[in-house]
Amino acid sequence: MSESTHPSLLVRLRDGQDEEAWRDFCSRYRNLFLRYAEARGLQPTDCEDVVQIALISLSRALRGFEYDPSRGRFRNYLGRVAANTVNAYQAASARRPFPLSDALLESVAEVGGEPMSTAAGTSEADALWEQEWMRHHYELALSTVRKKFDPRSVEVFEQLLSGASVAELATRYDMTSQAIHKVKQGIRDRLRRLIVDQIHREETYEAHG
Amino acid sequence: MAEPLDLSYEDEQLFGLHLALDDWVGHLRSQLEGPRENRFLGEYQIVKEVGRGSQGVVYRAIQPGTQREVALKFVSGGHQAGESSHRRLAREVEIAATLDHPYVVTVHGFETIGEHSILVMEWVDGRSLDQWIREEHPSTQTRIELFLQLADGLHHAHSHGVLHRDLKPSNVLVDRSGRPRIVDFGLALLEDCDTRLTRSTELGFVGTLAYASPEQLEESSPLDARSDQYSLAVLLFELLADRRPFQDIQGLAALARATSESRAPLLSAVMTNERASRLPGGFRDLSLIIAKALERSPASRYSSVSAFAEDVERWRRGFAVLARRPRTTYLLSKWAQRNRLLAGTLLLFVGFLISFAAVITVQNSRVEQQRQEALAGWSAESTARQRALDAQREAEEARTAALALAESERESRRLAEELREIAVASEAAAVASEGRARSEAAAADEMVEILLEIFLAARPSDRSPGSMTVGEVLDAASARIDTNFANDPLANVRLTITMARVQGWLGRTKIARDLSERAVSQCLEIADAPVAVVAQARREFARQLFNLGDYQLSATQLELAESLLSGRESTALERIAQWTLESKQALFQGELKRAEALLLESLELARALDPPSSRVERLIRSDLGFVVVLLGRFADAETWYRSALDVEPAEGENGSAAFAGVMAGLANALVRQGKLTEPEELLTRALSIQEARFGKEHPKLAPTLASLAQLKIRLDDPAAAGPLIQRVVSITRTFSSSDQAALVNAIGLQANFERSRGNLEVAWELYEEGFHKAREHFGQAHVTTLGLALNTGLVLLELEETEESLDLFEEYTPIAREALGLRHPIVAGMIANLGGVRSRVGRFDEALAVLNEAMTKLGRFPSSEDMFVGLLGMRAEVHWEQGDRSKARADALEVRRRLKSCSDPAAGWWPHARDSADRVFEFLEEESLR
Known part of the structure; x- marks a missing residue:
């Protein structure tokens, strides 16, 4: 892998011109935002709006963004933007249906202007973000595992996830319990390494390889 | 990776990686699911x-x-x-x-x-509506059925004082059997609550934007059931078009603005052709229905969801819908769709226009230009082709002009020589006075000088304004001939003949024909005109007539010229020539019966000619076919054309252009009768003969191409018709002259085409333009005008312009009947329409009166039985619409009875009559089921 030689995704986003970097960013985080908005109880159609607003305000805020690790983790920053967008959206909807658009974008962008707020708090919204963020990374890692692992092992693992017992699977796949245990362990270790790597890249803003 | 990394303690906990392996699997599972x-x-x-x-x-x-x-x-x-x-x-x-x-x-x-x-x-074991659509790809019918069920459910809620307020696909569940269930009346408030207060102060706005009504978005007024109606309409729109009315608008504020300030697009404007083509009976009305439910002002929508659904149901069953333009009080367009009789008649008649023209030449007018632009939009391919043609045409025009000038110069020299010869001959013969001989010599000299003078003034390479074109040179010369040789008729004749020929070379055929015709008539005025000169004039006239496709007149002129030279008795031929000329005039004046009578007399004479002239006879038969088609007697026309083809060809005549013309005529007569198999080959053969003789872009190809296009339209093959029409238009544009008949033909053809493709607005404009032009040019009682009047009325009807349509039929039915007689299909078509439209505006008695009167008379003619039964079918439908089921049933039964004994149920009006009867029985059955 050569992530370290990749220009930082964030640096690329900063100049505001790098279309590809932006697409990369969107494809990486769109789903996370979407799930978070859903978890916050928004309707699917509203979720789309929220994600769009969040991404647009991020695209503004990340221009000229200087990373200062001492001020907090990038994921917390993203979480604040997500939470603020949803809050602002709900507030705006409650006030009036349509002052949204620019006014709302501005309010979210202001959050972005002060990006590394560590005053994340422990609100329900943050817990939800934390959980969706974790799921996001699990799913990302799982999708890599599905692509790279022996299909049979992946199948066994999926069966385990859907609640099948080891004994059941041993019979079905004509394997020893030991072997199934190994699959379990192997995939967990792999997931762990992948997640470590993903989080590392997220925190250092490296582009995916 | 730069350095080995690990997770922080918090992340280990978050990801559950601190757990024992089995617990971790459980943790992961719960996290993911x-x-x-x-x-x-x-x-x-x-x-x-x-x-x-x-x-x-x-x-x-x-x-x-x-x-x-x-x-x-x-x-x-x-x-x-x-x-x-x-x-x-x-x-x-x-x-x-x-x-x-x-x-x-x-x-x-x-x-x-x-x-x-x-x-x-x-618990509903199913999917949300959007998911169901994505996965099941239900048919349009199923989607409409589903919509009607939702409307039913929604109406039930409304009638219990419950509004949904958030209707959208995710709030509709479709179970395994395809039955929809509306869920989530979570936003519903009792209608008698203080909705406005609650909504703004307590709940805020929670409806889903894309489906929200303008009043929801604006909070401008208390909501009522019509707000749900709007959401349901958005849903129906999306079901049919696979997109929402305002879906391209990004952002919420923009959406609010869009829904409150602009009208939702018409469904018909955004639907893909593929889906649209699968909708029964077109989707124009459905578009209007949805547009009504999507009106910005609730007051303009349907009074209830069930009224909305009922109108969709009406549309589905082919009835008039209530959603329509405000100025008309009663919507009735569907009639035309249900009454295929009309549609069939319509297509039948526009085809008439096509064979009309011996000549197809069209003015290069602005109108034509616009039409050309419209045509250019057909496809990129045809556009490219058009460009290529344009370029090619320009090149050819330039070349023709250059050649023509060279040709003219040669001709002028020849003319000078000829004139000298005349002078010498006159002098030598000294037949008349010395003065005349001298005058002819002087005339020759003078003419040569005139021409040289003019030719020197013209520079073919100079196209700057003010320079003379070749055509202008010749026009000037012609004018000078008339003034300079007014006292010398014979010289005048000879010069006129020469001018005619030169004009002919330039492709200015009509001018050439007029000049040569004038030469002939001048000859007849000169008491002792030399036989050779008269024969030359007739030959020239015959040549120009031939070039114009007027084979029959041409043939008689040629025969006359030959008989003059051979000293043969020519009285009979002269008379034929006279009569056929008169019949042509009668034809253009719309006096079809007189034209037919003159031709029949000519045929008598032609058959008695000694020696016989197969050329003359065949061409008279062919012209008879043509006139009889216009008279609406297609089977007779077929007989005439076939007899024309049976006439033994004269030497070198087989496979000639004249033959091709007869074949094209025969094809036309067959298409009119609904015999669609033979014509294609006939037309293809005719076309290849004509292409070999004239090239691919000659005006004489236009009628054949037009017939072929018409055939393709009848065969529902617009893809094949398009390029053919393009060729016709291109040709008519290229050979610009001012032939109104040809222009009308081209317009009618295009209108047919657009109509067959469902472009009713375009078709209507074309028909009306053709109609006005025809009325101006031929008068209102001419068959062409009347055919276009019928078409215009029908398209108006399909466009739901009922009053206008009614006015037109009221005005033109008596005119048509007077001019063409009751048994003419145009007339019968108009009567059927008049009856139908009257019925649709509720004037049932008048509708029945016009149908009954026509049927009483038509019933006496066994050969018009199909039309009679067609009107009978129409009457059955009128009875049904009037609510008189027993009479409707009786008429429909009679139609079926007669169908059993007719010889060809696929011909003439029989299919339309059967459709009417089928519809009536269908209605009756449906009703008895309820």
Whole structure:
């Protein structure tokens, strides 16, 4: 892998011109935002709006963004933007249906202007973000595992996830319990390494390889 | 990777990686699939999380006691639950529990378990509407059926004072059997509540934007059932067009502006052709229905969802719909669709126009230009082709001009020589006075000087304004001939003949024909005109007539010239020539019967000619075919054309252009009778003969191409018709002259084409333009004008311009009847229309009167039985619309009885009559089922 030689995704986003970097960013985080908005109880159609607003305000805020690790983790920053967008959206909807658009974008962008707020708090919204963020990374890692692992092992693992017992699977796949245990362990270790790597890249803003 | 990394303690915990392997699998599973499965919530066992909505998470669960499957709509504790949510749910239950309808999800109750508020509903094993559409790709029919069911459910709620307020695809569940259920009356408030206050102060706006009505978005007025109607219309729009009316608008404020300030696009404007083509009976009316339900002002929408649904149902069954332009009081367009009789008649008649023209030449007018532009849009391919043609044409024009000038110069020299010869001959013969001989010599000299002078003034390479074109040179010369040789008729004749020939070379055929015709008549005025000169004039006339495709007149002129030279008795031929000329004039004046009579007399004479002239005879037969087609007697026309082909060809005549003309005529007569197999080959053969003789872009190809295009339209093959029409237009444009008849033909053909493709507005404009031009040029009683009047009226009807259509038919039916007689298909078509339109505006007695009167008379002619039965079918429908079922049934039965004994049920009006009868029986059966 050569992530370290990749220009930082964030640096690329900063100049505001790098279309590809932006697409990369969107494809990486769109789903996370979407799930978070859903978890916050928004309707699917509203979720789309929220994600769009969040991404647009991020695209503004990340221009000229200087990373200062001492001020907090990038994921917390993203979480604040997500939470603020949803809050602002709900507030705006409650006030009036349509002052949204620019006014709302501005309010979210202001959050972005002060990006590394560590005053994340422990609100329900943050817990939800934390959980969706974790799921996001699990799913990302799982999708890599599905692509790279022996299909049979992946199948066994999926069966385990859907609640099948080891004994059941041993019979079905004509394997020893030991072997199934190994699959379990192997995939967990792999997931762990992948997640470590993903989080590392997220925190250092490296582009995916 | 730069350095070995590991997770922080917090992340290890978060990801559950600190857990023992087996526990970790459980942790991962719960994280990925939701945390609550197989847990209990009060007495309910959670099976699965199935969705999250604005009201909270939804679970599928089992009620252990009854083993009943239920859906639990769950407001999770913490950030979401609050006083307002709880109160909202309580109200939802209160209202929704009153609803009991197959298309509304049943609500069992409302429970509070711990800190959770839970709504217990019927579990529907299905998918949300959007998912169902994506996965099942249901047919258009199914989608419309589903819409009607939703409308039914929604109307039920409305009639119980319940508004949905948030209708959208995710709030519609479709079960395995395809039955839809509306869920989530969660936003519903009792209508008599103070809706405005509650909505703005307590709940805020929670409807889903894309489906929200303008009044919801603006909060401008209290909501009522018409707001749900709007949402339902958006849903129907999306079901049919696979997109929402305002979907391209990004952002919420923009959407609010769009829905409040602009009209939703018409469904017909955004639907893909593919889907549109699968809609029964076109989708224009449906577009109007949806547009009405999508009106910005609730007052302009339907009074209720059920009225909306009923109109869709009416549309589906082919009836007039209520949604229509405001200025008309009663919508009735559907009639034309149900009454295929009319449509069939319509196409039949425009085809008439096509064979009309011996000549197809069209003015290069602005109108034509616009039409050309419209045509250019057909396809990129045809555009490219058009460009190529344009370029080619320009090149050819330049070349022709250059050649013509060179040719003219040669001709002028020849002319000078000829004139000298005349002078010398005159002098030498000294037949008349010396003065005349001298004058001819002087004339020759003078003419040569004139021409040289003019030719020197013209520079073919100089195209700057003010320079003379070759045509202008010749026009000037012609004018000078008339003034300079007024006292010398013979010289005048000879010069005129020469001018005619030169004009002919230039492709200015009509001018050439006029000049040569004048030469002939001048000859006849000169008492002692030399036979050779007269024969030359007739030959020239014959040549120009031939070039114009007027084979028959041409043939007689040629025969006359030959008989002059051979000293043969020519009285009979002279008379034929005279009569055929008169018949042509009668034809253009719309006096079809006189034209026919003259031709029949000419034929008598031609058959008695000694020696016989097969050329003359065949061409008279062919012209008879042509006139008889216009008289609406297609089978007779077929006989005439076939007899023309049977006439033994003269030497070198087989495969000639004249033959091709007869074949094209025969094809036409066959198409009119609905015999669609033979014509294609005939037309293809005719076309290849003509192409070999004239090239691919000659005006004489236009009628054949037009017939072929017409055939393709009849065969429902617009893809093949398009390029053919393009060729016709290109040709008519290229050979610009001012032939109104040809212009009208081209317009009628295009109108037919556009109509066959469903472009009614375009077709209407074309028909009307053709109609006005025809009226101007031929008069209002001419068959062409009347055919176009019928078409214009029919398209108006299809466009729902009923009053205008009615006015037109009221005005033109008597005119047509007077001019063409009752048995003419145009007339019968007009009568059928008049009856139908009167019926549709509720004037049933008048409708029946016009039909009955016509039927009484038509009934006396066994050969017009198909038309009679066609009107009978129409009468059955009028009876039905009037509500007189027994008479409707009697007429429809009579139609069926006569159909059994007719010889060819596919010919003439029989199919239309059968359709009428079928429809009436269908209606009657439907009614008896209810």
